[in-house]
Amino acid sequence: MAQLLSSSCSLTTSSSNKAYLKPFNQCSTAFSISVACKTSRSPFRRLFSHDQKPKRRTVVRATAISTSQEAPSQTSSGSLENSGGSSKPQRVMVIGGDGYCGWATSLHLSNMGYEVAIVDNLVRRHFDHQLGLDSLTPISSIHNRIRCWKSLTGKSIELYIGDICDFGFLSEAFQSFEPDAVVHFGEQRSAPYSMIDRSRAVFTQQNNVIGTLNVLFAIKEFREQCHLVKLGTMGEYGTPNIDIEEGYITITHNGRTDTLPYPKQASSFYHLSKVHDSHNIAFTCKAWGIRATDLNQGVVYGVKTPETEMHEELHNRFDYDGVFGTALNRFCVQAAVGHPLTVYGKGGQTRGYLDIRDTVQCVEIAIANPAKPGEFRVFNQFTEQFSVNELAALVTKAGKKLGLDVQTVSVPNPRVEAEEHYYNAKHTKLIELGLKPHLLSDSLLDSLLHFTIKYKDRVDTKQIMPSVSWKKIGVKTKTVTA
Numbered sequence: 001m002a003q004l005l006s007s008s009c010s011l012t013t014s015s016s017n018k019a020y021l022k023p024f025n026q027c028s029t030a031f032s033i034s035v036a037c038k039t040s041r042s043p044f045r046r047l048f049s050h051d052q053k054p055k056r057r058t059v060v061r062a063t064a065i066s067t068s069q070e071a072p073s074q075t076s077s078g079s080l081e082n083s084g085g086s087s088k089p090q091r092v093m094v095i096g097g098d099g100y101c102g103w104a105t106s107l108h109l110s111n112m113g114y115e116v117a118i119v120d121n122l123v124r125r126h127f128d129h130q131l132g133l134d135s136l137t138p139i140s141s142i143h144n145r146i147r148c149w150k151s152l153t154g155k156s157i158e159l160y161i162g163d164i165c166d167f168g169f170l171s172e173a174f175q176s177f178e179p180d181a182v183v184h185f186g187e188q189r190s191a192p193y194s195m196i197d198r199s200r201a202v203f204t205q206q207n208n209v210i211g212t213l214n215v216l217f218a219i220k221e222f223r224e225q226c227h228l229v230k231l232g233t234m235g236e237y238g239t240p241n242i243d244i245e246e247g248y249i250t251i252t253h254n255g256r257t258d259t260l261p262y263p264k265q266a267s268s269f270y271h272l273s274k275v276h277d278s279h280n281i282a283f284t285c286k287a288w289g290i291r292a293t294d295l296n297q298g299v300v301y302g303v304k305t306p307e308t309e310m311h312e313e314l315h316n317r318f319d320y321d322g323v324f325g326t327a328l329n330r331f332c333v334q335a336a337v338g339h340p341l342t343v344y345g346k347g348g349q350t351r352g353y354l355d356i357r358d359t360v361q362c363v364e365i366a367i368a369n370p371a372k373p374g375e376f377r378v379f380n381q382f383t384e385q386f387s388v389n390e391l392a393a394l395v396t397k398a399g400k401k402l403g404l405d406v407q408t409v410s411v412p413n414p415r416v417e418a419e420e421h422y423y424n425a426k427h428t429k430l431i432e433l434g435l436k437p438h439l440l441s442d443s444l445l446d447s448l449l450h451f452t453i454k455y456k457d458r459v460d461t462k463q464i465m466p467s468v469s470w471k472k473i474g475v476k477t478k479t480v481t482a
């Protein structure tokens with residue numbers, strides 16, 4: 001344990017950080033940034049070499065649209081009326097549909113009978129290449145995933161490969177697919193990634209804020225009735241010493257009362273990017289009549305959904321590393337390989353958690369019950385609260401049942417966050433709309449542990465300890481020696 005503690009400390013020193021990331025010009029997977037900049041129509045030059053995207057705007061029709069009988073008849077104003085006269089949205093664009101939540105959601109929506117198009121620039125896969133990380137589970141290319149889905153179910157998913165920060169690309173995708181709803185997962189979603197160095201902080205905010213702004217402009221310009229379902233985060237609220245409401249709080253101040261956006265206290269450049277998004281969305285709902293739902297999601301765990309389990313080519317990614325892995329998933333991998341569970345600091349950090357099967361359910365519920373024009377709706381999307389210590393205790397108990405010797409180590413906290421605090425967040429709106437939660441049970445933890453044990457030979461234990469320090473972030477771009 002002492003050795004682990006000291007190694008975690010040394011991993012957060014600037015000297016060891018130097019050895020963490022590879023220089024981009026030495027990275028065999030790097031694209032040519034100069035070409036990428038020249039070919040982009042975006043007025044915003046992409047400034048950072050890790051911010052490289054496919055060189056050209058590419059619209060890939062992975063499969064033909066073959067379900068015209070089920071497709072809604074679109075009015076010229078882009079209304080949601082379908083051929084049956086109801087107002088159920090039918091055509092859903094999933095931005096970020098190749099990622100952890102996005103892929104599972106795309107398959108779920110397709111299975112539920114929606115016409116789905118995935119928009120993705122595949123940059124999440126590129127981050128792994130840059131940082132030398134990999135999913136616990138082997139994952140197929142997006143093209144093979146979609147082909148496999150079509151061959152198993154007969155259902156087509158359209159694919160648009162490109163960067164939503166390039167408005168020309170996004171416009172073409174919008175005009176071609178004509179979505180009734182857009183689910184926006186297409187953001188850099190790791191807090192540690194956003195805290196690696198200045199360039200990653202800037203990339204995260206530029207990518208996330210401009211991407212969302214472009215989606216708002218695309219809706220206004222091409223599909224004004226389209227419902228935006230935006231993935232926000234519970235981290236927008238921080239950890240205030242009062243109950244957290246769903247988006248808004250009614251305050252009486254100096255004898256006057258108003259219902260106002262709940263105060264935001266995000267604690268990473270990533271979480272802050274979502275705060276900025278929320279403000280932009282709220283403003284455009286008011287100013288242009290956009291209809292939007294902000295899903296303030298908690299920490300997601302798990303990997304299997306009924307659809308991803310249909311074939312190994314449909315398997316989802318599962319991150320366990322210190323940059324993209326999230327608490328419970330990481331603990332299950334750590335237990336499987338005999339690594340002490342990495343509780344940061346005192347371990348009293350409490351967050352809302354949910355099973356990935358509930359992520360896909362919540363998104364579908366939001367789509368099926370759209371916000372009204374001009375409405376900015378906020379749902380807190382999680383099902384249960386746990387502290388990090390509670391999660392560690394649950395994994396220890398479940399591991400013991402499987403004969404694993406699970407230890408816990410207190411790692412010096414690489415983040416700046418409250419380690420003991422009050423936390424009580426409301427989360428009733430999705431339940432009221434019909435969410436049936438999958439709570440974290442012994443049997444689920446068993447199955448998650450069995451899953452991580454199955455793939456344990458793929459674990460790179462060097463990726464487990466945290467290596468990004470909130471306090472040591474600086475302007476020098478972090479690079480890796482080979």
Ligand SMILES: O=c1ccn([C@@H]2O[C@H](COP(=O)(O)OP(=O)(O)O[C@H]3O[C@H](CS(=O)(=O)O)[C@@H](O)[C@H](O)[C@H]3O)[C@@H](O)[C@H]2O)c(=O)[nH]1
Binds near residue numbers: 189192299325328417
């Ligand atoms: O090995 C670990 C990993 C995490 N933590 C602690 O667990 C808590 C949650 O950390 P996390 O890495 O599981 O999640 P977080 O960085 O907050 O981000 C994740 O969960 C967010 C929801 S929330 O946490 O803001 O509610 C999403 O927005 C993000 O996209 C997703 O990556 C933090 O207090 C962290 O310090 C540990 O103690 N040990």
